[in-house]
Structure formats: C-alpha cells, structure tokens
Amino acid sequence: MKESINLGLVIGQNVRRLRQEKHITQERLAEKxxxxxxxxxxxxxxxxxxxxTLQAVASALKVDAKFLLSCESDEMYLxxxxxxxxxxAFEFLVKKPPETDGKTAYSLGHLTRPEKF
Incomplete structure (x- = not known):
C-alpha cells in the first residue's frame, strides 16, 4: 500500500527550502x-x-504555485x-547586438544572474 502524503508538510518544506536557497528571511518573504x-x-x-496565499507566496518566490504542491519539487524546479x-539565451541570440566603432560588441550584461548556482 502506498504511503499517504501530507500535502501541507510538502508545501511547507518546499516554501522553506526555496526561501532558504534564495537567502530570504521569513519576514522578507512575508513582506514580498x-x-x-x-x-x-x-x-x-x-x-x-x-x-x-499559496499564489502570493509562490509569486514572491518566483515559482509557479504548482511547484509548491509538488513532491518532485527539485526536478520540477530545475x-x-x-x-x-x-x-x-534565445532572447539574447535573436536581438541585434549593439554596434561599437564599426565592430559588433556582444554583451551578456542584460541577462539576469541566477540567484544560486
């Protein structure tokens, strides 16, 4: 027989793990x-x-709410x-790079840096 899953605990663990990975305090997450x-x-x-509340917290953590409900959260997050x-990367590749002194200059400056990697 399959083990029953407490979805409330799954949500809580996912919120805590994401919050800690993003170096956000409980207070800051509450504000956001x-x-x-x-x-x-x-x-x-x-x-x-x-x-x-689930949607608000997910939005503040920059994830889809379904992610917080998932038991396979690591795989889904990745x-x-x-x-x-x-x-x-696609947006960067399709945009025309800026011209500089007749030479084309490529810059990755407009790409956002991941919060953790």
Missing amino acids: SEVSVNTIRNIEKGRWPSAY KEELQSRLEQ
Whole structure:
C-alpha cells in the first residue's frame, strides 16, 4: 500500500527550502507576498494556506504555485529554471547586438544572474 502524503508538510518544506536557497528571511518573504510572518511560519510548519496565499507566496518566490504542491519539487524546479534560462539565451541570440566603432560588441550584461548556482 502506498504511503499517504501530507500535502501541507510538502508545501511547507518546499516554501522553506526555496526561501532558504534564495537567502530570504521569513519576514522578507512575508513582506514580498503581503501576508503576515505568522502565516509564513504556519505554512512552513505544514498548515494549509488559502489558494490566494499559496499564489502570493509562490509569486514572491518566483515559482509557479504548482511547484509548491509538488513532491518532485527539485526536478520540477530545475526544469523551470532551465526553461527560464533557455528563454533568456534565445532572447539574447535573436536581438541585434549593439554596434561599437564599426565592430559588433556582444554583451551578456542584460541577462539576469541566477540567484544560486
């Protein structure tokens, strides 16, 4: 028989792990998601958030809300991160690079630096 999964704990673990990976305090995440610090603490302890709160926290962590619900979060996160980077690389490649003294200068300055890698 399959082991039952406590989805509240899954959400809490995903929020805590992402928050720590991004070096964000509970207080800062609360500010960014416009919820109380106690709400963030309760989520990380395994309490179910409302749909609105789940979306607000996901948005503040810059992930899709479905990611926070996933038991395979590491794999899903890596896929989303890879997709984002591929889109950035594609945008860079299709944009005409700036002209400098008759020479073409390529710069990666407009690409965002990943928060962790």
